[in-house]
Amino acid sequence: MYKIITSDMDETLLNDNKTITPKTIDAIKKASDAGVHFVPNTGRGFRSIQHNLIDLGLSQKPNEYVISNNGAVIVENKENQILQVNPLPFDVVEQIFEIGMQENVCVHVYTVDDLYIWNLNDDEKDYLTGRVKDWHIIRGTDIKFLQDTPITKIIFNIDEEARRISVQDYVHEHVKFALNVSFSSARYIEFNDPSADKGQATMALAERLGIKPSEVIAVGDNNNDLPMIKAAGLGISVANGQDYLQSEADYVTQADNNNDPMVEIINKFIFNEK
Structure with missing residues (x-):
């Protein structure tokens, strides 16, 4: 059974x-x-x-x-x-985060308890509403305030599949760490620790x-x-x-x-x- x-x-x-x-x-x-x-x-x-x-x-x-x-x-x-x-090393998160800022995409950073979002757009807000609440909208391009908090994953909201694949390839090329990379909901590319x-x-x-x-x-x-x-x-x-x-x-x-x-x-x- x-x-x-x-x-x-x-x-x-x-x-x-x-x-x-x-x-x-x-x-x-x-x-x-x-x-x-x-x-x-x-x-x-x-x-x-x-x-x-x-x-x-x-x-x-x-x-x-x-x-x-x-x-x-x-x-x-x-x-x-x-x-x-099973968190990601902060230096790896920081590298991925900087790529997200360069790409000007909506970036989510998850700790065990909280969700921090940069560049939140209206479409993403509509998708999250009813699924997630109490997220933290962060202005600017600073992530160092989380350097002492275990970060469990970082994701980009990218609607176009071809662009998700292109960004995946770019991250693999520039971030020298064996990431677990996956796609979800036809809108996200997600980065986790390989564990x-x-x-x-x-x-x-x-x-x-x-x-x-x-x-x-x-x-x-x-x-x-x-x-x-x-x-x-x-x-x-x-x-x-x-x-x-x-x-x-x-x-x-x-x-x-x-x-x-x-x-x-x-x-x-x-x-x-x-």
């Missing part, structure tokens, strides 16, 4: 209205009651999904968890206890719980979900997942993120319903 379901949030668990439907909430609660750990696995900070945990009945529960910041942070829900942090991705974090949590990789289901839609899709015993892409993710997945749902794919997954693979 599968003992963990770990799921991406945006464009996977959340519909386009940025909510989890009552039907999906009921299915997740049913799986939880059957002893399955439901672990949100998000690129965002864990504080941004606390309202979702309340909806799912997982808020402040012991022995229930969130993986956040693209796998850089593992949190137990009870008292939001931080179990693992941090959704797959490594999922396996670290499973090991902590004494759960085998074969007993893990991972669900996602985009490039930054690929490590957990490949690491899990059952890797699943939702129907709206990127083509390359679907090609790597063991199963692709019939439902997209607007039609309760998690209900399909839980019914089929947890309760063996046709």
